[in-house]
Amino acid sequence: MEHNGSFDFLKRITYERTGGSEAELKTANMIITECHKYHVEAHLEEFLVDGYEIKNVSLETIDGTFNATGVGMSGSTGIDGLVGELVIIESDEQLSAMDSLEGKIVFIPTRMMVKTYKLLCEKKVSGFICCSGSVYDDIDQTDLEKMTLRERHYQNGKIPGVCIRMVDAQKLLVSRPKEVKMNLQQDEFKLTSHNVVATIPGTTKKHEIVCFTAHYDSVPFSTGAYDNGTGSATILEALAYFSKVRPTRTLKFIWCGSEEMGLLGSKAYTEAHKEELSAYKLCINIDMTGVVIGKDIACCTSEKSLVHYINYMGKEVGFPIVAKQGVYSSDSTPFADHGVPAVSFARLSPKGGAEIHSRKDVLDFLSADIYYKTCEFVISFAQRMLDSIYFPVEQTIPEEMKKELDTYLGRTEKDK
Numbered sequence: 504m505e506h507n508g509s510f511d512f513l514k515r516i517t518y519e520r521t522g523g524s525e526a527e528l529k530t531a532n533m534i535i536t537e538c539h540k541y542h543v544e545a546h547l548e549e550f551l552v553d554g555y556e557i558k559n560v561s562l563e564t565i566d567g568t569f570n571a572t573g574v575g576m577s578g579s580t581g582i583d584g585l586v587g588e589l590v591i592i593e594s595d596e597q598l599s600a601m602d603s604l605e606g607k608i609v610f611i612p613t614r615m616m617v618k619t620y621k622l623l624c625e626k627k628v629s630g631f632i633c634c635s636g637s638v639y640d641d642i643d644q645t646d647l648e649k650m651t652l653r654e655r656h657y658q659n660g661k662i663p664g665v666c667i668r669m670v671d672a673q674k675l676l677v678s679r680p681k682e683v684k685m686n687l688q689q690d691e692f693k694l695t696s697h698n699v700v701a702t703i704p705g706t707t708k709k710h711e712i713v714c715f716t717a718h719y720d721s722v723p724f725s726t727g728a729y730d731n732g733t734g735s736a737t738i739l740e741a742l743a744y745f746s747k748v749r750p751t752r753t754l755k756f757i758w759c760g761s762e763e764m765g766l767l768g769s770k771a772y773t774e775a776h777k778e779e780l781s782a783y784k785l786c787i788n789i790d791m792t793g794v795v796i797g798k799d800i801a802c803c804t805s806e807k808s809l810v811h812y813i814n815y816m817g818k819e820v821g822f823p824i825v826a827k828q829g830v831y832s833s834d835s836t837p838f839a840d841h842g843v844p845a846v847s848f849a850r851l852s853p854k855g856g857a858e859i860h861s862r863k864d865v866l867d868f869l870s871a872d873i874y875y876k877t878c879e880f881v882i883s884f885a886q887r888m889l890d891s892i893y894f895p896v897e898q899t900i901p902e903e904m905k906k907e908l909d910t911y912l913g914r915t916e917k918d919k
Contacts, residue, residue: 504744504878504879504882504883506740506875506878507739507740507743507744509736509737509739509740509743509878510736510793510871510874510875512533512537512736512739513728513732513733513735513736513793513866513869513874514866515533516530516533516719516727516732516735516736517726517727517728517732517865517866518726518727519721519723519724519725519726519727520719520720520721520727521720521721521722521723521763522552522694522696522720522760522761522762522763522764522767522768523552523554523694523695523696523760523761524694527696527697527719527720527760527761528697530719531547531697531699531719531758531760534699534719534735534739534758535547535699535701537739538699538701538739538742538756541742541743541746541747542746543701543702543703543742543746544701544702545699545700545701545756546699546700546701547697547698547699547700548697548698548699548700548771548772548775549695549696549697550695550696550697550698550760550761550767550768550771550775551693551694551695551696552693552694552695552696552760552761552764552767553575553576553651553653553654553691553693553694553764554691554692554693554694555575555576555651555689555690555691555692556689556690556692557572557573557575557687557688557689558688558689558690559686559687559688560572560573560665560686560687560688561584561684561685561686562632562665562667562683562684562685563683563684563685564589564675564678564680564682564683564684565680565682566678566680569667569671569674569675570647570667570668570671571632571647571665571666571667571685572647572648572649572650572665572666573663573664573665573666573687573688573689574615574631574633574650574651574652574663574664574665574666574687575649575650575651575652575689575691576651576652576653576656576657576661576691577652577657577661577662577663577664577687577689578657578661578662578663578687578689578691579663579687579688579689580630580663580685580686580687580688582688583686584684584685584686584687585608585629585630585663585684585685585686586682586683586684587606587607587608587629587630587682587683588606588607588608588681588682589607589608589609589610589679589680589681589682589683590604590607590608590609590610591609591610591612591676591679592609592610592611593612595616595618595619595622598619598622598623598626599622601626603626603627604623604626604627604628605626605627605628605629606627606629607628607629608628608629608630608631608632608683608685609623609628609630609631609632610631610632610633610672610675610676611631611632611633611634612633612634612672612676613633613634614633614635614650615631615633615650615652615656615664617653617655617656617913618916620652620656620659620662621659623662624659624660624662628662629662629663630662630663630664630665630685630687631662631663631664631665632664632665632666632667632672632675632683632685633650633664633665633666633667634666634667634668634669634671634672635647635648635650635666635668635669636648636668636669636670637669638669638670638673640668640669640670642668642670644862645861645862646723646724646861646862647666647667647668648666648723649666649723649724650664650666651764652664653764653765654765655765655913663685663687664687665685665687696720696760696761696767696768696771697760697768698757698758698759698760698768698771698772699719699756699757699758699760700755700756700757700758700772701742701755701756702753702754702755702756703742703745703746703749703750703753703754703755703756704753705749705750705751705752705753705754705889706749706750706751707751708751708752708753709752709753710753710782711752711753711782711784711894712752712753712754712755712779712782712783712784713750713752713753713754713755713783713784713785713786713787713885713888713889714754714755714756714757714783714785714786714787714838715738715741715742715754715755715756715757715787715788715789715885716738716757716758716759716769716786716787716788716789716834716835716838717731717734717735717737717738717757717758717759717788717789717790717834718731718734718735718758718759718760718761718762718763718768718769718790718833718834719731719732719735719758719759719760720759720760720761720762720763720764720768721763721864722763722860722861724861724862725859725860725861725862725864726862726864726865726866727864728864728865728866728869729791729793729794729852729857729859729864729868729869730790730791730859730860730864731762731789731790731791733789733791733792733793733794733869733874734788734789734790734791734792735758736874737789737792737874737877737878737881738756738758738789739756740875740878740882741756741878741881741882741885742756744882745882745885745886745889748886750886750889750890751889751890752784752888752889752890752894754885754889757769757772757834759772759834762833762834766833766834766836766837768834769834769835769836769837769838770837772837773837773838773840773841777841780838780841780842780843781842783838783843784843784844784888784894784896784898785843785844785845785846785888785894785896786835786838786839786843786844786845786846787845787846787848787881787884787885787888788831788833788834788835788838788845788846788847788848789847789848789849789881790831790833790834790847790848790849791849791850791851791859792848792849792850792873792874792877792878793850793869793870793871793873793874793877794850794851794852794856794857794868794869794870794873795857795868795869795870795873796852796853796856796857796868797850797851797852797853797856797857798823798825798850798851798853799822799823799824799825799848799849799850799877799880800824800825800826800827800848800849800850800851801813801824801825801826801827801846801847801848801849802826802827802828802829802830802831802835802846802847802849803826803827803828803829803844803845803846804828804829804830804831804835804836804839804844804845804846804900804904804907804908805828805839805844805845805846805896805897805900805901805904806844806896806897806899806901807828807901808895808896808897809826809844809846809895809896810826810827810828811826812895812896813826813846813884814826816883816884816887817880820880820883822876822880824880826846828901828904829904829907830904830907830908830911831845831847831849832911833847835847836908836911836912839900839904839908840908840912842898842899842900844896844897844898844899844900848877848880848881850873850877852868856868857869
């Protein structure tokens with residue numbers, strides 16, 4: 504299969520491009536320019552996302568100060584900050600059993616989960632401290648994470664929060680101060696993010712649609728080469744191919760903004776287009792490919808027949824891939840939640856291999872040869888779907904997948 508230079512495009516978008524930022528919009532316009540090169544029209548669809556600016560943040564104990572970042576969208580303390588008794592919480596079970604924690608500042612030794620945050624709101628906590636990273640981090644080589652609450656958190660209320668390094672959390676727990684003082688001042692507002700949408704009309708079955716999705720945003724501090732510059736480039740490669748080899752069915756390409764903020768781009772798209780989603784036969788999502796040390800997988804939120812199809816095809820063409828049924832944490836999920844069968848393709852790195860969501864996500868760990876092999880398999884798979892006499896994927900989401908979607912999207916709690 505002829506390659507269309509999409510890996511070179513990947514190299515051009517390896518810079519921080521967070522949701523709603525000028526860099527994200529710059530990238531969106533670059534994608535549109537690439538689509539026009541193949542004579543495919545593309546346009547922007549905008550939606551709003553949370554934005555914030557930390558004005559001041561500090562965390563102090565009697566022993567000194569800690570380097571901290573403010574948790575976005577968690578509100579602000581009073582201008583003079585707040586002082587409170589420090590309570591260390593190790594589990595939700597412990598937190599549930601405690602009486603009111605009104606006026607106290609709580610330390611949580613993990614990321615802030617929605618269930619935990621809801622409990623903190625119920626206990627009337629005044630502030631919280633969470634942590635990130637590893638006790639083994641080299642401070643000069645790692646960044647202190649910028650955490651942000653999502654709507655699922657703050658719909659329960661606003662509790663000012665700060666994030667510290669895991670190595671500092673270790674010091675905090677060893678010293679166990681009775682009181683801490685924290686100060687957080689932030690402005691909260693809305694930003695505009697964008698989806699990029701391109702369409703190649705089908706030749707004879709235009710009313711049936713298959714869509715490609717991939718998110719093109721990154722997290723703070725990350726160039727997002729692997730996650731998910733590779734996926735964005737892959738569906739551009741597919742667009743280039745199908746612009747020359749016109750498919751029987753209509754093919755849409757959706758580069759989703761603000762995925763890293765909670766799948767916001769794909770959620771916005773499916774909500775804006777929900778009346779037409781009955782025509783969507785399949786969502787093919789690409790999220791992370793091209794890594795040297797890794798393995799190709801496909802996660803199908805569909806009937807198991809699609810799992811078997813991909814596994815059989817991999818054996819037929821000699822491409823090592825393992826497909827399974829499940830819900831993948833990416834832009835395929837909102838489509839499946841709206842009844843569109845979905846599959847996410849990825850090449851996942853093992854523990855100790857290439858990392859994402861940090862400054863370590865760079866081009867060094869990617870291979871153009873490996874990247875294009877995945878492109879070829881995904882495009883070949885898509886072509887079989889698009890040009891099949893009868894569409895082979897059942898237009899249903901199995902009950903077990905609906906339950907998994909409910910859990911993932913926070914509508915129900917996971918069974919213990």
